[in-house]
Structures are given as C-alpha cells and as structure tokens.
Amino acid sequence: MKANPTRAALILIDMENGFVEPEGGHCIRFAKSTVPACVRAVETAREKGIPVFFVKRIYRADGSDVELTRYAGWVAGNRACGPASTGPNSAQAPEGLRPQPGDYTIIKPRWSAFFQTELDLILRRLGIRTVILAGTTTPNCVRTTCYDAIALEYNTVVLTDCCSSQTEEIQRVNLEDMGRAGAILMDSAAFTAFGPDTVPDTSAAIRAAMAGEAIAPEPFTQGPDGVFWPDLW
Numbered sequence: 001m002k003a004n005p006t007r008a009a010l011i012l013i014d015m016e017n018g019f020v021e022p023e024g025g026h027c028i029r030f031a032k033s034t035v036p037a038c039v040r041a042v043e044t045a046r047e048k049g050i051p052v053f054f055v056k057r058i059y060r061a062d063g064s065d066v067e068l069t070r071y072a073g074w075v076a077g078n079r080a081c082g083p084a085s086t087g088p089n090s091a092q093a094p095e096g097l098r099p100q101p102g103d104y105t106i107i108k109p110r111w112s113a114f115f116q117t118e119l120d121l122i123l124r125r126l127g128i129r130t131v132i133l134a135g136t137t138t139p140n141c142v143r144t145t146c147y148d149a150i151a152l153e154y155n156t157v158v159l160t161d162c163c164s165s166q167t168e169e170i171q172r173v174n175l176e177d178m179g180r181a182g183a184i185l186m187d188s189a190a191f192t193a194f195g196p197d198t199v200p201d202t203s204a205a206i207r208a209a210m211a212g213e214a215i216a217p218e219p220f221t222q223g224p225d226g227v228f229w230p231d232l233w
Helices: 032-048 068-075 119-125 138-151 168-181 202-210
Strands: 008-013 052-056 104-107 130-136 155-164 184-186 218-222 228-231
Touching: 008 032, 008 138, 032 052, 032 130, 032 155, 052 119, 130 138, 138 155, 138 168, 155 168, 168 184
Parallel strands: 008 052, 008 130, 052 104, 130 155, 155 184
Antiparallel strands: 218 228
C-alpha cells in the first residue's frame, strides 16, 4: 500500500449510469458534465496515495430495499441501479470511474455513505482524518455524507466541480450550506496541490487544547475564498 501522508480519503458517491446518463431512471441533470473532473480527482488521489472509495447504490431485484420516496417509480417500471439493469439504467460506472486494485467499494442502502455501511470502520482502520467528497447528488447523498462526516469528526472537503445537482441554483445553495456547516470547499484544480498540511486537523487541535497542550483557538475567520477556516495554532 502506498504511503498516505495526507491521512485523507477520496469518497466518490453514486457515479453510475442510472444517475449519470440522460436516459437513466435517476438521472441528475449536471452529473455527466462532472465526469472528467471526477476522473481527474480519482487519478490525483491514486497518485498521492490517497485511498479511493467508490460508494454505490445497487437495489435488490425485488425492490425491498428501495427508498420510500422512490418505491412508486420502481413499481412503475423504473429499475435504475438494480442488479439486472443494463445500459443507461445500470449501476455500471462511467469509464475512468471504476475501481482498480487497491480501491474500495461500498454499497450504501440510503443517502449517506456512512448510513449502515462499513465506511467509518475502514476509514478509522486506515487512520483517515480527512474525507474528500465527490459525486452526485449534491443536495442528497453528498450533503448527507458531508454532515455525517462532520458529526463523526472527520475534516471534510467537498470538491465543488466534482459534484452535481439538477439545477445550478440547487448546487450553489447546497455548497454554501455545507461550507457554513464546516466543510472546506475546493475544486479539482486545487486538489492537485493537496498535501498533508492543506486541511487543518481541527478535531486533533481541539483534543490537544483540552489536554492542556495548546492555547484554545480564536473564533473562525473567513478566508479570501469565502470559506470559514479555524484559526489554528
């Protein structure tokens, strides 16, 4: 396993044909346009030794695990991301976004990548402190994963051009809300320069402060990019 000095992991959510292709039953309007940026992010992560997690949705053939809000569509004939679905309705990922040896695949039953999955266990076993989120859709699966990651005290990054929504306005306001909640927003170009010191380990700093090893930080301040960063010491 390649060394990972960043202690980060890239989590790519629901980038599969049923969500990405225009003919897919769960198509997200802007998802396909983000594929090139997502591919660059995955390649960057592998080059840096950052583990890549492909988080997918694959429904059972009988629909017994389909969300309440999607079940009517399932019964009506939309079998997107089912085990027997093919073509644009399948759970197959676009070219360049498929797992390679050393990558991880997580099947999630609901929006968040952490909900009733082994993701948190594996991240902690790997010593991960920062999660970098990409995929679709921004207001649902990316956002719920973001909030769960923050609640679990991971430093959380969202790659803004690697996630997608049905409209530009939905994309904008959800990114802003995640930023207000404590996520760090950056694009895939900035991610190419990602290193061990790019993201402050806020949780570790708080633990150190509580142990009397450092002076408590000043309140968060807004940086030139509009993101609120903690004044760490």
